[in-house]
Amino acid sequence: xxxxxxxxxxxxxxxxxxxxxxxxxxxxxxxxxxxxxxxxxxxxxxxxxxxxxxxxxxxxxxxxxxxxxxxxxxxxxxxxxxxxxxxxxxxxxxxxxxxxxxxxxxxxxxxxxx
Amino acid sequence: xxxxxxxxxxxxxxxxxxxxxxxxxxxxxxxxxxxxxxxxxxxxxxxxxxxxxxxxxxxxxxxxxxxxxxxxxxxxxxxxxxxxxxxxxxxxxxxxxxxxxxxxxxxxxxxxx
Numbered sequence: 751x752x753x754x755x756x757x758x759x760x761x762x763x764x765x766x767x768x769x770x771x772x773x774x775x776x777x778x779x780x781x782x783x784x785x786x787x788x789x790x791x792x793x794x795x796x797x798x799x800x801x802x803x804x805x806x807x808x809x810x811x812x813x814x815x816x817x818x819x820x821x822x823x824x825x826x827x828x829x830x831x832x833x834x835x836x837x838x839x840x841x842x843x844x845x846x847x848x849x850x851x852x853x854x855x856x857x858x859x860x861x862x863x864x
Numbered sequence: 865x866x867x868x869x870x871x872x873x874x875x876x877x878x879x880x881x882x883x884x885x886x887x888x889x890x891x892x893x894x895x896x897x898x899x900x901x902x903x904x905x906x907x908x909x910x911x912x913x914x915x916x917x918x919x920x921x922x923x924x925x926x927x928x929x930x931x932x933x934x935x936x937x938x939x940x941x942x943x944x945x946x947x948x949x950x951x952x953x954x955x956x957x958x959x960x961x962x963x964x965x966x967x968x969x970x971x972x973x974x975x976x977x
Contacts (some may be wrong), residue, residue, distance in 0.1 A: 791969070792967060792968065793908070793952065793967040793970075795964055798964065841907050841908075843907070852910045853900075853965060855907030856907050857905075857906055860905075
């Protein structure tokens with residue numbers, strides 16, 4: 751099993767630019783989560799999808815952030831325009847609907863906004 | 865006040881020592897408790913999973929839950945340098961895969977050879 755695949759692994763951009771992060775969940779997993787991790791705030795849930803439908807986006811910090819899941823094997827998180835305070839590691843995770851509820855995380859996308 | 869509180873450390877102990885990591889929480893609806901381990905520049909991975917109160921042992925790791933005190937612990941016996949990582953507690957009210965997990969901020973642990 752390939753695990754959760756995220757791209758890019760690293761992104762350095764300038765303030766005001768659009769950033770798109772991509773995620774391929776594990777095949778057969780019904781739920782997909784986007785998290786942001788910083789030293790100060792730890793892991794914060796931004797949004798999660800179940801069967802490609804956004805269930806809870808209350809963690810999305812503001813309208814500059816948007817996420818889509820057009821099909822079961824692909825999701826994007828977009829930041830437009832980006833700001834320095836968006837610098838963080840963004841993780842995608844997936845899980846099955848039932849069972850232990852274990853989250854399987856990707857290796858993360860490290861974003862630096864200058 | 866955060867729903868889940870975890871001492872961020874850092875915590876440094878000599879190889880072979882017993883390590884105790886802890887979290888407290890405020891939401892009495894939490895019933896499922898997990899510990900995730902995160903190596904540097906990697907995503908978190910599930911280490912231990914427990915339901916309700918009690919102990920669970922897996923090799924050198926023991927997870928302990930005290931729901932009456934809203935307190936959970938992870939013990940590592942005979943600690944090894946390979947245990948050096950950040951440990952995050954996580955909890956939820958149900959075991960459905962789409963149930964949101966609430967994470968602690970993580971404790972950074974270093975085992976000194």
